[in-house]
Amino acid sequence: MQMSEKDVAALVKEISGSDVKKCMKCGKCSATCPAYGEMRFHPHQFVAMVARGRVEELLKDPTVTRCLSCFACVERCPRGVEPANVVAAIRVLAEREQEGNNFSPADVPKLLSQDPEIPQQALVSAFRKYRK
Amino acid sequence: MQPGVVFAQDYQYMCSEAGQNIIKDAIKTHGLTGVVVCSCSPRMHEATFRKAAAQAGLNPFMVEIANIREHCSWIHKDKEEGTEKACVLMRAAVAKVTLNAPLKAGESKVVKRALVIGGGIAGIQTALDIADAGFPVDIVEKNATIGGRMAQLDKTFPTLDCSSCILTPKMVEAKANENIRLITYAEVEEVSGFVGSFKAKIRKKARFVKEDVCTGCGVCMSKCPSKKGLNEFNMGLNNRSAIYIPFAQAIPNVAVIDKEQCIKLKTGKCGLCQKVCTAGAIDYTQQDEFIEEEYGAIVMATGFRPIDASKFDEYSYSTCKDVVTSLELERIMNAAGPTGGVLLRPSDGKHPHSIVFIQCVGSRDVSGRGKPYCSKICCMYTAKHAMLIRDKYPDVEVHVFYIDVRTPGKNFDEFYRRAAEQYDVDYIKGQVGKVYEENGQLVVRGVDLISNEQIVLNADMVVLATAIEPDPTARKVANMLTASIDTNDFITEAHPKLRPVESPTAGIFLSGVCQGPKDIPETVSQAGAAASKVIGLLAKDKLTTNPCVAHSDELLCNGCSCCEKVCPYSAISYETKLINDHGVKETRRVAMVNEALCQGCGACTVVCPSGAMDLKGFSNKQIMAEVDAICL
Numbered sequence: 001m002q003m004s005e006k007d008v009a010a011l012v013k014e015i016s017g018s019d020v021k022k023c024m025k026c027g028k029c030s031a032t033c034p035a036y037g038e039m040r041f042h043p044h045q046f047v048a049m050v051a052r053g054r055v056e057e058l059l060k061d062p063t064v065t066r067c068l069s070c071f072a073c074v075e076r077c078p079r080g081v082e083p084a085n086v087v088a089a090i091r092v093l094a095e096r097e098q099e100g101n102n103f104s105p106a107d108v109p110k111l112l113s114q115d116p117e118i119p120q121q122a123l124v125s126a127f128r129k130y131r132k
Numbered sequence: 133m134q135p136g137v138v139f140a141q142d143y144q145y146m147c148s149e150a151g152q153n154i155i156k157d158a159i160k161t162h163g164l165t166g167v168v169v170c171s172c173s174p175r176m177h178e179a180t181f182r183k184a185a186a187q188a189g190l191n192p193f194m195v196e197i198a199n200i201r202e203h204c205s206w207i208h209k210d211k212e213e214g215t216e217k218a219c220v221l222m223r224a225a226v227a228k229v230t231l232n233a234p235l236k237a238g239e240s241k242v243v244k245r246a247l248v249i250g251g252g253i254a255g256i257q258t259a260l261d262i263a264d265a266g267f268p269v270d271i272v273e274k275n276a277t278i279g280g281r282m283a284q285l286d287k288t289f290p291t292l293d294c295s296s297c298i299l300t301p302k303m304v305e306a307k308a309n310e311n312i313r314l315i316t317y318a319e320v321e322e323v324s325g326f327v328g329s330f331k332a333k334i335r336k337k338a339r340f341v342k343e344d345v346c347t348g349c350g351v352c353m354s355k356c357p358s359k360k361g362l363n364e365f366n367m368g369l370n371n372r373s374a375i376y377i378p379f380a381q382a383i384p385n386v387a388v389i390d391k392e393q394c395i396k397l398k399t400g401k402c403g404l405c406q407k408v409c410t411a412g413a414i415d416y417t418q419q420d421e422f423i424e425e426e427y428g429a430i431v432m433a434t435g436f437r438p439i440d441a442s443k444f445d446e447y448s449y450s451t452c453k454d455v456v457t458s459l460e461l462e463r464i465m466n467a468a469g470p471t472g473g474v475l476l477r478p479s480d481g482k483h484p485h486s487i488v489f490i491q492c493v494g495s496r497d498v499s500g501r502g503k504p505y506c507s508k509i510c511c512m513y514t515a516k517h518a519m520l521i522r523d524k525y526p527d528v529e530v531h532v533f534y535i536d537v538r539t540p541g542k543n544f545d546e547f548y549r550r551a552a553e554q555y556d557v558d559y560i561k562g563q564v565g566k567v568y569e570e571n572g573q574l575v576v577r578g579v580d581l582i583s584n585e586q587i588v589l590n591a592d593m594v595v596l597a598t599a600i601e602p603d604p605t606a607r608k609v610a611n612m613l614t615a616s617i618d619t620n621d622f623i624t625e626a627h628p629k630l631r632p633v634e635s636p637t638a639g640i641f642l643s644g645v646c647q648g649p650k651d652i653p654e655t656v657s658q659a660g661a662a663a664s665k666v667i668g669l670l671a672k673d674k675l676t677t678n679p680c681v682a683h684s685d686e687l688l689c690n691g692c693s694c695c696e697k698v699c700p701y702s703a704i705s706y707e708t709k710l711i712n713d714h715g716v717k718e719t720r721r722v723a724m725v726n727e728a729l730c731q732g733c734g735a736c737t738v739v740c741p742s743g744a745m746d747l748k749g750f751s752n753k754q755i756m757a758e759v760d761a762i763c764l
Contacts, residue, residue, distance in 0.1 A: 021553045024537075025561050025582055048582040052558075 008093065009053040016089035018082040020051040029073035029083040038066035043073045043083035050086055058090045062115075065091060069121035134226045138162050147177045152184040159188035166194045166229035170222045172201040191234035193679065193749055198225035220762050227761035231754045235679035240728045242328040243428040244670050247272065249320055249609055250433035252280020253299060253652060254644025254659045256306050258431050261663030263311035267670045270425065271306065272334055273316045274605060277382035278303055280435055284365060284459065286466040286473075288652055289516045290547035296381055296468075303383045315423065317388060319605070323430070323612045324702060326729050327639030328675045330427045338418040340389035340397070341375070346413035348377060348385035352405035361393040363470070367460045369478065370470035375405045375414075379468060387413070429639050429666040430613060432623055433659070434606040436645040438598040439494045443501050447490065447567045447596055453479040454574055455567060455594040458513055465520060475525055477593045484592030487521060488576045489514050489532040490564045494599035496535070503599045503620060508649035510597035511538045515548040515557075517595065522555035531558045531589060533578050541651070560587065567594050606646050614700060615640045622648050633662040641665050680749035681730040682737060684723040687713050688744035691721035695736035695745050703729035704736060 003011070013020060029043035036042055040063045041049070049058055058064065064087065073083040108123060139162045143151050146169060158164060167190065169181050174197040182192035200218040208214035246262050248255045251273030262269045271278065282288075283303075285295035306312050315334055322333040356373035363372040365379050374393035377385060387405075395402040396416055406414040441457050442450040449455045454477045456464070467473035477484045491514055494502030511534070518530045537559070539545040551557045562579035569575070576589045602621040610617045615635040616624040623646050626634040633642050643662040644655045669675075682703070684695075696704045703726045711720050723745065725736075736745045737752060746752055 019553070021556065022549075024549070024552075025559075045583060048580070052580070052583065054583065 005056050006053040009050050009055045012050050012055055012086065012089045012093060015092060016082065016085040018085045020047050020081060020086065022079040023047045023051065023081045024079055026078065028076050028078060032072045032076050034070060034072065035066045035068050039063045043087065046086045046090065047081055047083050055090065059094045064094060065115070065118055068119055134223060136230045137226060139164065146171055147180055152180065155181065155184050156188040159185060159190050164190065166196070166232055168196045168198060168222065168225045168229050170198040170200045170218065173199045193235040194229065194232050196225040196229040196232065198222045224758040224761040227757040228754045231751065231757055235748055237676040237679045238727060239674045240328050240677050242670060242672050242675055243426045245269065245425070245427050246429045246431065246666050246670060247332055247427040248431045248433055250280070250435055251278030251314070251316065252433060252435045252644065253282040254435065254655045255431070255433035256302050257656050257659035258433060258643045258663045259306060259312050260302065260309065261660050262666050263309045265667040266311065267667065268311050270313045270315055272318050272320055273314070274319050275378065276317045276339065276388040277378045277384070278306060278314060278316060279383070282652060283379065284462060286462050287516060287520060289512045290543045292516070300381045303381065307383050314384065316384060320609060320612065328428050330430055330639065332425055332427060334423040334425070336421040336423060338420050339386065340391070340414065340416055340418045341387045342413045342415055343384060343386050345411050346386040347411050348387070350377060351408050352387055352414070353377065355404050355408045357402065357404060358393050358395050361390050366463045366470050369460060369463055429641060429669050431641045431643050431662050431666060432609060432613070432615065432646050433643040434603045434609055434646045436600045437603055439503065439601050441493060441596050441598045444493055446565065447493065447594065448569065449596060452567070452569055452574060454592065455596065457596050457598045458510065458517065461517055461595050465517070475521060484528060486529040486589070486591050487593045487595060488589060488591040489518060489530070489595045489597065491532065491534040491597045493596040503601060505620060505649065506538060507599045509600065509651050511548065512544055512651065514597050515551040518557040519551040519555045522557055531560055533560050533562060533564045535563060600645065600649055602646055613637060613640050622646065633658055633665055639669065677728060678732055680732040680747065681727045682725045682732065682745055682747050684725060685744045685746065686711055686722045688742050689722040690742045692741060694739040694741065695723055698735045698739050700733065700735065701729050701731050
């Protein structure tokens with residue numbers, strides 16, 4: 001059964017373990033993000049859009065892989081929102097949709113050939129979630 | 133050196149103790165008869181230097197200040213020109229001081245009774261504190277009961293305690309305190325006099341109910357056939373009878389007849405309330421009464437009201453019943469309100485499922501429709517409303533549109549975050565452009581600036597956090613007291629930081645929102661501060677008066693009354709008396725100055741065509757000497 005956008009947003013919150021309601025919209029995460037210029041949506045927008053249940057656009061956005069998973073936003077967020085985890089969750093769900101949740105180390109070369117610039121961290125965090 | 137100057141000295145901090153000692157020593161060593169200090173504004177340290185001079189045996193009014201800081205160095209960029217101007221200012225002060233005459237301050241009495249105008253929480257707290265110190269105090273309240281705005285509130289932030297539960301004990305205390313006299317349903321009509329000795333005329337409006345006889349049983353209210361008066365206490369959300377007690381905990385608990393609604397007073401027929409009143413308290417012939425009283429100090433506590441939300445008609449306040457103001461919601465949420473405390477929307481009495489709050493309605497608005505200032509309390513009461521609704525009715529979706537959330541105050545930000553995080557209130561950064569009705573459905577169109585998109589929401593109710601403004605009576609009262617007001621009609625403080633509860637007019641004090649937007653805790657602390665200033669004044673037996681007052685030369689006065697007309701303090705009167713002009717005796721009408729009333733503004737000296745009026749300490753001769761020193 002197709003999940004509604006709201007349900008997917010709830011799943012993002014669950015996977016990320018992030019309480020997006022804690023966000024007070026200060027923008028520290030985006031101010032600190034080294035990949036800001038490479039991403040269509042910025043960390044604070046991820047948090048705000050997930051909070052409002054608007055995840056479809058985020059899931060479709062290829063630049064979501066540009067997040068370096070450097071966790072600077074998590075370190076510096078004054079409210080403990082953990083934006084990088086939200087980005088990671090979006091990425092995971094996007095991958096799941098594309099690859100039917102069958103991501104394995106063997107797929108890495110193919111992924112790299114699709115997008116040679118895919119950040120190492122993206123691959124590492126993908127391994128972390130899907131090595132089963 | 134300038135003519136007349138025998139000693140000059142440069143020192144960096146003349147106001148320091150060492151600097152003052154230099155002045156004292158110079159006065160003694162050189163036998164100085166006048167001192168000029170070239171320094172900052174006399175508003176800063178004139179008193180310091182006068183005191184130092186007095187300690188060295190010189191009359192303190194023989195000290196002049198040349199303001200070479202605020203009037204010179206701070207405002208001029210060109211150093212050379214600035215220095216030249218500083219020298220000129222010094223020359224003017226020297227020219228003036230050579231014409232100074234020793235002056236002696238007089239004394240005036242202090243009437244040991246205070247007047248508090250306004251019986252809200254600010255006025256009540258001020259009165260209680262003054263009364264506690266043992267001074268009698270009158271509260272004049274224009275409404276039929278004390279309590280003010282706070283009585284209308286349901287809960288108070290950030291503790292969420294019931295507003296009337298914490299207010300009514302104070303109201304009861306105000307009534308019970310033998311030092312406090314409550315004059316309700318009354319307005320101050322006239323004030324004359326000056327600090328320590330004001331005279332006020334208070335109009336006690338006719339209640340048509342004998343205050344000392346009415347028991348507050350309320351039978352008259354239930355029998356009254358005229359029930360179309362808008363219930364002011366409930367912000368007009370329901371009706372009340374023509375004879376009414378504003379609310380159950382009203383003090384005094386005495387009925388009042390609304391003469392616009394009463395059938396008996398309008399047509400002469402009815403008289404039902406008189407028939408059912410077992411106490412015999414109804415008196416249709418009652419007239420307004422006047423009370424005249426003397427006071428040593430007056431406190432303004434005239435409070436506020438929300439602005440008219442229909443000025444912002446993009447929110448459809450005047451056309452949609454379900455668009456309400458926050459104060460209206462306060463009444464809807466209150467157990468004694470029109471819905472008995474059940475959240476029901478005004479249009480059809482149904483339970484709402486989605487409520488949109490709009491903050492900054494008319495605040496921070498310089499377009500002329502609203503107010504340029506932040507109303508300060510709206511962020512917190514909106515968080516309170518949102519939280520209370522989510523707590524009591526978890527099925528209701530609550531959205532809040534905001535520009536900024538401003539929550540300075542102890543436990544305030546934590547409170548707002550609790551609304552957002554624990555109660556799942558949806559805070560949207562952005563404003564609402566339009567609220568409209570479409571097929572019987574309220575639609576809110578706003579913007580979410582974070583996701584950068586326009587948002588269209590269906591709402592069952594819209595709540596407007598309307599700006600607050602000073603009560604319209606504030607301007608009238610301020611004029612009566614010659615207390616200055618700012619462009620927003622808030623009363624000006626004597627000093628915004630260092631004298632925040634005093635008006636520049638001596639003897640007038642400020643309490644509560646009449647001075648600027650503030651919440652209950654701040655109001656209560658300011659009320660206490662105002663009371664302590666009043667107590668400090670009333671504790672004195674005598675006040676020293678400013679000796680720099682006007683006086684008229686009877687020989688020169690032509691009796692034209694120009695000075696009398698311009699005097700803002702009513703300090704000048706005319707007297708017909710026998711004048712002996714160098715042996716020529718004639719009876720003439722001449723100006724007399726009441727030195728206790730005169731504030732030394734000098735307006736009279738400027739208008740006097742014959743040069744009879746002069747100001748001690750700032751005589752025409754002295755001013756001309758200063759002008760000469762600058763121009764010649």
